[in-house]
Amino acid sequence: EDKVVQSPLSLVVHEGDTVTLNCSYEVTNFRSLLWYKQEKKAPTFLFMLTSSGIEKKSGRLSSILDKKELFSILNITATQTGDSAVYLCAVEVYIAAGNKLTFGGGTRVLVKP
Amino acid sequence: DSGVTQTPKHLITATGQRVTLRCSPRSGDLSVYWYQQSLDQGLQFLIQYYNGEERAKGNILERFSAQQFPDLHSELNLSSLELGDSALYFCASSLFWGDEQFFGPGTRLTVL
Numbered sequence: 001e002d003k004v005v006q007s008p009l010s011l012v013v014h015e016g017d018t019v020t021l022n023c024s025y026e027v028t029n030f031r032s033l034l035w036y037k038q039e040k041k042a043p044t045f046l047f048m049l050t051s052s053g054i055e056k057k058s059g060r061l062s063s064i065l066d067k068k069e070l071f072s073i074l075n076i077t078a079t080q081t082g083d084s085a086v087y088l089c090a091v092e093v094y095i096a097a098g099n100k101l102t103f104g105g106g107t108r109v110l111v112k113p
Numbered sequence: 114d115s116g117v118t119q120t121p122k123h124l125i126t127a128t129g130q131r132v133t134l135r136c137s138p139r140s141g142d143l144s145v146y147w148y149q150q151s152l153d154q155g156l157q158f159l160i161q162y163y164n165g166e167e168r169a170k171g172n173i174l175e176r177f178s179a180q181q182f183p184d185l186h187s188e189l190n191l192s193s194l195e196l197g198d199s200a201l202y203f204c205a206s207s208l209f210w211g212d213e214q215f216f217g218p219g220t221r222l223t224v225l
Contacts, residue, residue, distance in 0.1 A: 042218045045213050092211070095169040099161065100146070100171055101146070102158065106155070
């Protein structure tokens with residue numbers, strides 16, 4: 001069975017700190033790994049990673065994938081209170097004639113002023 | 114705003130009833146996915162449609178069914194509802210299957 005594990009479960013930081021979130025996976029038919037931010041309701045897309053070792057960046061957020069060791073990290077630098085959310089890692093796998101996302105349990109980040 | 118719309122936002126119903134959740138994908142997206150999010154199970158994949166055809170199924174209960182119509186909107190039908198079906202139901206869409214998925218705001222279903 002496909003498995004996606006995120007760590008830590010939760011963390012509390014202060015504004016300006018740097019945060020590193022981890023995601024490890026064991027799946028068959030890997031296609032890509034995605035990161036989402038979930039605040040109140042819908043997960044918001046952050047990154048999609050398909051190749052190992054290539055860092056993707058968007059402002060203060062960056063992410064990288066290691067397909068050999070089967071993990072990804074999401075970094076947030078110079079954190080702000082608006083970064084407080086649950087960060088979800090999802091692995092996309094081929095299934096039957098289509099694809100699906102298998103989600104990790106999420107990491108809850110609280111950024112204090 | 115992802116461009117994916119879902120109705121209704123909230124639904125309260127009783128056990129044994131049947132409900133229909135509706136999703137309109139982003140303009141141009143051909144693939145629609147349904148997910149269930151509950152406190153104890155996290156986000157779970159239910160089913161995928163691509164251009165009107167069912168493409169992949171997750172652990173979707175037999176009491177649940179879905180379809181995608183020619184205009185690409187999708188409906189998720191939940192019948193013989195049980196207390197445990199209470200959850201947030203998300204629809205997501207992507208341009209083609211395998212592209213990044215964008216999530217709608219969800220429908221919160223409460224079964225009393």
